[in-house]
Amino acid sequence: xxxxxxxxxxxxxxxxxxxxxxxxxxxxxxxxxxxxxxxxxxxxxxxxxxxxxxxxxxxxxxxxxxxxxxxxxxxxxxxxxxxxxxxxxxxxxxxxxxxxxxxxxxxxxxxxxxxxxxxxxxxxxxxxxxxxxxxxxxxxxxxxxxxxxxxxxxxxxxxxxxxxxxxxxxxxxxxxxxxxxxxxxxxxxxxxxxxxxxxxxxxxxxxxxxxxxxxxxxxxxxxxxxxxxxxxxxxxxxxxxxxxxxxxxxxxxxxxxxxxxxxxxxxxxxxxxxxxxxxxxxxxxxxxxxxxxxxxxxxxxxxxxxxxxxxxxxxxxxxxxxxxxxxxx
Amino acid sequence: xxxxxxxxxxxxxxxxxxxxxxxxxxxxxxxxxxxxxxxxxxxxxxxxxxxxxxxxxxxxxxxxxxxxxxxxxxxxxxxxxxxxxxxxxxxxxxxxxxxxxxxxxxxxxxxxxxxxxxxxxxxxxxxxxxxxxxxxxxxxxxxxxxxxxxxxxxxxxxxxxxxxxxxxxxxxxxxxxxxxxxxxxxxxxxxxxxxxxxxxxxxxxxxxxxxxxxxxxxxxxxxxxxxxxxxxxxxxxxxxxxxxxxxxxxxxxxxxxxxxxxxxxxxxxxxxxxxxxxxxxxxxxxxxxxxxxxxxxxxxxxxxxxxxxxxxxxxxxxxxxxxxxxxxx
Amino acid sequence: xxxxxxxxxxxxxxxxxxxxxxxxxxxxxxxxxxxxxxxxxxxxxxxxxxxxxxxxxxxxxxxxxxxxxxxxxxxxxxxxxxxxxxxxxxxxxxxxxxxxxxxxxxxxxxxxxxxxxxxxxxxxxxxxxxxxxxxxxxxxxxxxxxxxxxxxxxxxxxxxxxxxxxxxxxxxxxxxxxxxxxxxxxxxxxxxxxxxxxxxxxxxxxxxxxxxxxxxxxxxxxxxxxxxxxxxxxxxxxxxxxxxxxxxxxxxxxxxxxxxxxxxxxxxxxxxxxxxxxxxxxxxxxxxxxxxxxxxxxxxxxxxxxxxxxxxxxxxxxxxxxxxxxxxx
Numbered sequence: 008x009x010x011x012x013x014x015x016x017x018x019x020x021x022x023x024x025x026x027x028x029x030x031x032x033x034x035x036x037x038x039x040x041x042x043x044x045x046x047x048x049x050x051x052x053x054x055x056x057x058x059x060x061x062x063x064x065x066x067x068x069x070x071x072x073x074x075x076x077x078x079x080x081x082x083x084x085x086x087x088x089x090x091x092x093x094x095x096x097x098x099x100x101x102x103x104x105x106x107x108x109x110x111x112x113x114x115x116x117x118x119x120x121x122x123x124x125x126x127x128x129x130x131x132x133x134x135x136x137x138x139x140x141x142x143x144x145x146x147x148x149x150x151x152x153x154x155x156x157x158x159x160x161x162x163x164x165x166x167x168x169x170x171x172x173x174x175x176x177x178x179x180x181x182x183x184x185x186x187x188x189x190x191x192x193x194x195x196x197x198x199x200x201x202x203x204x205x206x207x208x209x210x211x212x213x214x215x216x217x218x219x220x221x222x223x224x225x226x227x228x229x230x231x232x233x234x235x236x237x238x239x240x241x242x243x244x245x246x247x248x249x250x251x252x253x254x255x256x257x258x259x260x261x262x263x264x265x266x267x268x269x270x271x272x273x274x275x276x277x278x279x280x281x282x283x284x285x286x287x288x289x290x291x292x293x294x295x296x297x298x299x300x301x302x303x304x305x306x307x308x309x310x311x312x313x314x315x316x317x318x319x320x321x322x323x324x325x326x327x328x329x330x331x332x333x334x335x336x
Numbered sequence: 337x338x339x340x341x342x343x344x345x346x347x348x349x350x351x352x353x354x355x356x357x358x359x360x361x362x363x364x365x366x367x368x369x370x371x372x373x374x375x376x377x378x379x380x381x382x383x384x385x386x387x388x389x390x391x392x393x394x395x396x397x398x399x400x401x402x403x404x405x406x407x408x409x410x411x412x413x414x415x416x417x418x419x420x421x422x423x424x425x426x427x428x429x430x431x432x433x434x435x436x437x438x439x440x441x442x443x444x445x446x447x448x449x450x451x452x453x454x455x456x457x458x459x460x461x462x463x464x465x466x467x468x469x470x471x472x473x474x475x476x477x478x479x480x481x482x483x484x485x486x487x488x489x490x491x492x493x494x495x496x497x498x499x500x501x502x503x504x505x506x507x508x509x510x511x512x513x514x515x516x517x518x519x520x521x522x523x524x525x526x527x528x529x530x531x532x533x534x535x536x537x538x539x540x541x542x543x544x545x546x547x548x549x550x551x552x553x554x555x556x557x558x559x560x561x562x563x564x565x566x567x568x569x570x571x572x573x574x575x576x577x578x579x580x581x582x583x584x585x586x587x588x589x590x591x592x593x594x595x596x597x598x599x600x601x602x603x604x605x606x607x608x609x610x611x612x613x614x615x616x617x618x619x620x621x622x623x624x625x626x627x628x629x630x631x632x633x634x635x636x637x638x639x640x641x642x643x644x645x646x647x648x649x650x651x652x653x654x655x656x657x658x659x660x661x662x663x664x665x
Numbered sequence: 666x667x668x669x670x671x672x673x674x675x676x677x678x679x680x681x682x683x684x685x686x687x688x689x690x691x692x693x694x695x696x697x698x699x700x701x702x703x704x705x706x707x708x709x710x711x712x713x714x715x716x717x718x719x720x721x722x723x724x725x726x727x728x729x730x731x732x733x734x735x736x737x738x739x740x741x742x743x744x745x746x747x748x749x750x751x752x753x754x755x756x757x758x759x760x761x762x763x764x765x766x767x768x769x770x771x772x773x774x775x776x777x778x779x780x781x782x783x784x785x786x787x788x789x790x791x792x793x794x795x796x797x798x799x800x801x802x803x804x805x806x807x808x809x810x811x812x813x814x815x816x817x818x819x820x821x822x823x824x825x826x827x828x829x830x831x832x833x834x835x836x837x838x839x840x841x842x843x844x845x846x847x848x849x850x851x852x853x854x855x856x857x858x859x860x861x862x863x864x865x866x867x868x869x870x871x872x873x874x875x876x877x878x879x880x881x882x883x884x885x886x887x888x889x890x891x892x893x894x895x896x897x898x899x900x901x902x903x904x905x906x907x908x909x910x911x912x913x914x915x916x917x918x919x920x921x922x923x924x925x926x927x928x929x930x931x932x933x934x935x936x937x938x939x940x941x942x943x944x945x946x947x948x949x950x951x952x953x954x955x956x957x958x959x960x961x962x963x964x965x966x967x968x969x970x971x972x973x974x975x976x977x978x979x980x981x982x983x984x985x986x987x988x989x990x991x992x993x994x
Contacts, residue, residue, distance in 0.1 A: 024852060025874050039840075042930060080840035080847040083873075087850035090816070099759050101428050101445035101463075116759035116777045119445045119463040134759075134777040134795050135813075137463050137481050137499075151834070152795050152813050155464075155481050155499040155536075158419070170795075170813040170831040171866075173499040173536040176480070179557040179576060182368075182409035187553050187571055189409040190533065192416035194353060204848065207813075207831040207868045208500075208888075210536045210558040210576075215412075216355050224845050228837040229868040230537075230890045230908075232559050232576045242845055247837060247868075247890045248908035248926075250559075250577035250595040252612070266908040266926045266944075268577075268595045270612050272371055280635075283910070283928050284944040286595075286613040287632050296635035302642040303945050306938075306954035308649070313960040315648040319973040320966070322655060326980060326987070329655070332662055333990055430757050430774040430792075448774045448792040466792050466810050466828075484793075484810050484828040484865075487748070502828040502865040505809070508886040508905060511738035516882050516900055518738040519862070521745035523682060537829075539865045539887040539905075544741075545682050559866075561888045561905045579888075579906035579924040581941070597906075597924045599941050601700060609964075615924075615942040616961050625964035631971040637978070644977040651984060658984070661991055 008085075009078040011056060015068030019053050023086055024079075027052065038065075039076035056082070090151075092131060103140075121158065139175065145201065157213060163201035163223070170207045174199070178212040178219075178235025178253055191215055193235065200225065206247065209233075222259070240277065337414075338407040340385060344397030348382050353408075353415055356381065367394075368405035385411070419480075421460060432469075450487065468504065474530065486542060492530035492552070499536045503528070507541040507548075507564025507582055520544055522564065529554065535576065538562075551588070569606065666743075667736040669714060673726030677711050682737075682744055685710065696723075697734035714740070748809075750789060761798075779816065797833065803859065815871065821859035821881065828865045832857070836870040836877075836893025836911055849873055851893065858883065864905065867891075880917070898935065 025034035027043055030052035037056035038047050047055065047064050054068035056075045072078040092113040096102060100118040107125045114120065115134035124138045127146040132138065135153040142156045145164035150156075154168045157175030168174070180191035195214025200223035205211075207229045213219060214236040221227070222241035231245050234253035239245070243257055246265040251257070255269045258277035269275065269287040278294035281287055285299040304312070315322070354363035356372055359381035366385035367376050376384065376393050383397035385404045401407040425431060425443040432451040437443065441455050444463035449455070453467045456475040461467065464482040471485045474493035479485075483497045486504030497503070509520035524543025529552035534540075538556055541564040542548060548562065551570035556562075560574050563582035568574070572586055575594040580586070584598045587606035598604065598616040607623035610616055614628040633641070644651070683692035685701055688710035695714035696705050705713065705722050712726035714733045730736040750771040754760060758776040765783045772778065773792035782796045785804040790796065793811040800814045803822035808814075812826045815833030826832070838849035853872025858881035863869075867885055870893040871877060877891065880899035885891075889903050892911035897903070901915055904923040909915070913927045916935035927933065927945040936952035939945055943957040962970070973980070 029875055040930065074840070074842065076840040077842045077847055080838075080849050083850035083852070084848070087852060089850075097759070099428075099757075101426070117446050117464075117775050121463075134779075135464070135775075135793070139481075152797075152815070152831075153482070153811070157481070157499070169834040170815070171500050171537070171829050173481075173558075176498040176536040176558065179535060179555070180409075181555055181573070182403070182405040184403065184406045187531070188555050188573065189406055190413070191409050192412040192418075194412070194416060202845070206837060207834040207870075208537060208559075208829070208866060208890075212536075212558065216353050217358055226837070226839055226846050228890075229831075229834065229870065230559065230866075230888065232537075232557075234576065244839070244846065247892065247910070248577075248906075250613075252576070252594050265910050265928070268613050270594070272369065281632070282635060282638075283946070284908075284926050285632055286629060288612070288629075289632075291632075297632045298635040298638040299630045299632040300642075300944060300946075301630060301645050301957045301959060303939070303943055303947075303949075303955045303957040304646050306940060306956040308646070309940075309956040311649040312646060313958070315652045316645065316959050316974065317962050317966070317970060318652070319648075319977075320969040322652060323973045323976070323980060325655060325659065326983060329658055329662055329987055330983065333987055333994070336662070336665065336994065428757075430755070446775050446793075450792075464793070468810075482811070486810070486828070500829050500866070502810075502887075505827040505865040505887065508864060508884070509738075510884055510902070511732070511734040513732065513735045516860070517884050517902065518735055519742070520738050521741035521747075523741070523745060537866060537888075541865075541887065545684050546687055559888065561866075561886075563905065577906075579942075581905070581923050597942050599923070601698065610961070611964060611967075614961055615958060617941070617958075618961075620961075626961045627964040627967040628959045628961040629971070630959060630974050633975055637975070640978040641975060644981045645974065647981070648977075651981060654984060654988065658987055658991055665991075665994065 009056070009070060009072065009081050010074075011070035011072040011078050013069075014062065014071055015054065019068050021054060024083060025052060027055070035070075035082060037075050037079035037082075039079065090131070090133075090149075092133075097134075106138075115152075127164065157197075159196040160199070160213070161196065162199045163203070165201055166199055166203045166205075168205045169209075169229070172205050172207060172209040172211075174205075174211045175213045176210065178215055180215055180235060180253070195219065195236065197221070200241070203227070206231070212253075228265070234271065246283070338385070338399060338401065338410050339403075340399035340401040340407050342398075343391065343400055344383065348397050350383060353412060354381060356384070364399075364411060366404050366408035366411075368408065419460070419462075419478075421462075435467075444481075456493065486526075488525040489528070489542070490525065491528045492532070494530055495528055495532045495534075497534045498538075498558070501534050501536060501538040501540075503534075503540045504542045505539060507544055509544055509564060509582070524548065524565070526550070529570070532556070535560070541582075557594070563600065575612070667714070667728060667730065667739045668732075669728035669730040669736050671727075672720065672729055673712065677726050679712060682741060683710060685713070693728075693740060695733050695737040695740075697737065748789070748791075748807075750791075764796075773810075785822065815855075817854040818857070818871070819854065820857045821861070823859055824857055824861045824863075826863045827867075827887070830863050830865060830867040830869075832863075832869045833871045834868065836873055838873055838893060838911070853877065853894065855879070858899070861885070864889070870911075886923070892929065904941070 022033040027046035030036040036052035096114040097116040103122040105122040109128040121140040123141040130148040133152040139158035143161045148166045152170040160175040177193045181188035199221045209231045211233040212235040224242040228247035236254045240259035243261040245263045248266040250268040252271035256274040262280045264283040266284045273290040280296045282298035351362040356375040359365040365381035421442045426445045429447040434451040435453040438457040450469040452470040459477040462481040468487035477495045481499040489504040510517035528550045535558035538560045540562040543565040553571040557576035565583045569588035572590040574592045577595040579597040581600035585603040591609045593612040595613045602619040609625045611627035680691040685704040688694040694710035754772040755774045761780040763780040767786040779798040781799040788806040791810040797816035801819045806824045810828040818833040835851045839846035857879045864887035867889045869891040872894040882900040886905035894912045898917035901919040903921045906924040908926040910929035914932040920938045922941040924942045931948040938954045940956035
């Protein structure tokens, strides 16, 4: 199940998980990030998932895996008790008579489900969620708590959304008439594929005319903002606090680092990785890793450096001038 | 109504809107962003709103406008079915007997309206909203879903707020006594002008002594943070994920780009535009466009560049030294 | 109580607070930020809290303090009417029979309190809050409105959390198996110390195996994201919109400026101050002030500068080359 080879005591009983530094007897740990390799020798875990290379350095029972972190993820599912409220509708929930709710669905206290919503088998709507009119949810979804789906949002199967995320609010579109901003009404919606997971406090706006689209297997962290009409490719990962403006097309298997951003109306190729707090300010056509920013330094030094930075065009001109002069000499 | 001149078949029936690339027969599209000009020739829309300059390039019925995007915004209102729940108070809502609610108001399921709140005619309080004690809402406001107004917040007329926004929480003010932080209690509130629109997951803090003020016609996107005692001038636009610290005064008709920021206790003149993810770190006195940041590049190159950046002061000194030497020679 | 020395009319009655610029008769103001010193001479406040140095410049009654801002914070508590709903459980709240709730607790309308939650004396659960199964809240906490605590979260005493914050959602952890992301289930929780205050719309994720820990006296502003397994030291201050990745250890008495960030798996020493919108991209071992970024400038100039920035490695090489050449000459 974990796709590992046992090297050690097959009778050793594992009752839980722990980090290399903190695990104790009966616990299973893992080594994946080399930064923690030094902790392996001293671990008190009963067993550790390691790769072939670290097998020799592991003083306890070993589960040898070609991908220790993947094996560990699988182990985490074994020891996890998933929330599983009973099927049925809590009496405090307010359900429109025109909503279609599979009998296997669980609807928690204080939920609101509006007219025409259609909720698939084994889906869990946690406490305090609001499912707008005409929303369609696939099978085995889980809105964990206080999620808001605006009308017409569509989720595939096995979609998980954490607390206080808002899917399908109007995009931020205004036309300026010279005096004031005139709202663009948004007739599109949001379509979310199978196996998508969305963290807490994230917002995904509905499209102006077509839908905003989140591809299958995409994972989105907390407090991410995705603007109207974005298309996010399958299996892309978007870390916390990332801000993606409207009409951005992001490829498959990308990673947007924490607090990164992308300006509107650009596209990003497949398999692009953007560093933390980097801004993608024009389209990226090639896979690879991209960054912006300056790295941190002592503020005293930084104050001098940014003064120079602002004069960089002048410095470059002077350098070119000197080069000519020295060459001439 | 759209302020356009028809150039084509006046009998053509339009039933909806679509983008240039995706619209089909019966749909109206528009061309405003030159980035999409190439799509005009191939559009299958039945009609397109264009400006005079693009009229000749449009192969279908034309609606010629001096501001195509404004005309399109007006068209979007025609085809939009706005949420319009019936007047009255849902039986699951908890209404303090001392709240004053106009009979034309709609209060949705699971709302809480506290003592002394005063809600103007035709306002809609969507599901799950909490309106604090003593809040005053003007006419025709719409709190869409799960909006939280802290006590004493005042909204003008025609204010729209999207889901999970929080208006009027305490500002982040502490005095450090050498050992711990002592809270500044906030006696001000938040005053929001007519025609303001606020996206989802946005927070606007109440003032310490005076109010935080959002001017008439201001449009604020999702996940924006506006600190205590800010004053935002009329018709200013604040894009998503922008962070504005306390006591910032922003002028009229400004545009704060996505994920931009402003440090505390500064002022920004009228008609200033700040680029995406740029930080305004001191007051800006002149209108115009301002930016910070570095632009993105391949991470491999970026790593070399930022090493140089940190040495920029040294480089500048050496350049100056060389110049003197070469001149002397 | 304010730890001040009165210099003026001891009979003067103070009925409220005001800023130097806006206070009128009967109001008390303060001068702490030197940026506002010019407003002292013209103030119409009845009394001002000043330090010894500014005493001579104050034209009205003086309360002389060694820390005017601290004295003002104490004064703000005197004039503040704190929300104090009556003890008891609102009939619309949904309380699991296996929750333990002290009789002195106030539970507001539409709250949900799940099985095994344990809520200490004098705690206030404001309207619309969701307290997950097995959560433990100390005495005199205040969840102001619509706060979500996931199962198993533990709060010390005197913890305040503002609206729409989410504590204890799963951390963002996935193992990539080459085709798709496999969820790391999170068995840790969040432990929050005494006297912690958390703003609106903030998210703090639960740990993967151990807990995420927020130390005593920490103050966290709005829309902050704190990743799984972070440890935040006592009395640290985290300003709005800050994004802290997973497994970051931050020391005591630090200040993370607004919209700042820290990448994952690093540590930050005690008494470090990070500037607004700066990214901490590697561990910081020494106390002091740190910054990243470029400072803002006119966009026209900035566009030239960032072109040069991207060539900085080349410029540095050419400068070194010139130096050698000039020396040789």
